[in-house]
Amino acid sequence: MKFKKKSQVTEEIPTASMPDIIFMLLIFFMVTTVLKRFTGLPVTLPEAEKIEKIESRRHTSYIWMDGAQISCDDQILEVGQVSDVVYSKLIADPQLLICLKGDRQIEMEVLHKVHEELRAAGALRINYSTKLKAS
Numbered sequence: 723m724k725f726k727k728k729s730q731v732t733e734e735i736p737t738a739s740m741p742d743i744i745f746m747l748l749i750f751f752m753v754t755t756v757l758k759r760f761t762g763l764p765v766t767l768p769e770a771e772k773i774e775k776i777e778s779r780r781h782t783s784y785i786w787m788d789g790a791q792i793s794c795d796d797q798i799l800e801v802g803q804v805s806d807v808v809y810s811k812l813i814a815d816p817q818l819l820i821c822l823k824g825d826r827q828i829e830m831e832v833l834h835k836v837h838e839e840l841r842a843a844g845a846l847r848i849n850y851s852t853k854l855k856a857s
Contacts, residue, residue, distance in 0.1 A: 770853070781815055782819045820845045
């Protein structure tokens with residue numbers, strides 16, 4: 723007399739808890755991810771009586787200038803390199819707004835040279851950053 727097996731063993735992996743695991747991993751990575759916010763050179767911005775806020779930071783590139791250095795996107799640049807860097811950025815994003823953050827004590831000669839480099843690169847939208855004057 724032959725006996726038949728009543729239950730068959732399946733070799734499947736249970737996937738009922740898979741969505742729970744995926745959502746827990748997703749929440750974990752959302753909580754632990756830190757988005758790097760670019761910080762440039764330590765500059766003291768000049769004061770202004772009236773300022774306007776930039777409506778969108780999406781199409782904005784910052785150039786920091788202090789007395790001896792110029793920085794753009796974590797790169798220390800010479801004055802002659804500014805036009806090449808800005809030109810490559812303008813090719814990628816034609817709506818780019820260049821935001822100049824110059825130190826209060828910066829010489830006008832350095833600012834003028836950077837402005838001429840931006841003009842040579844074809845940057846038409848330039849913003850000069852200041853902070854609100856305390857009354």
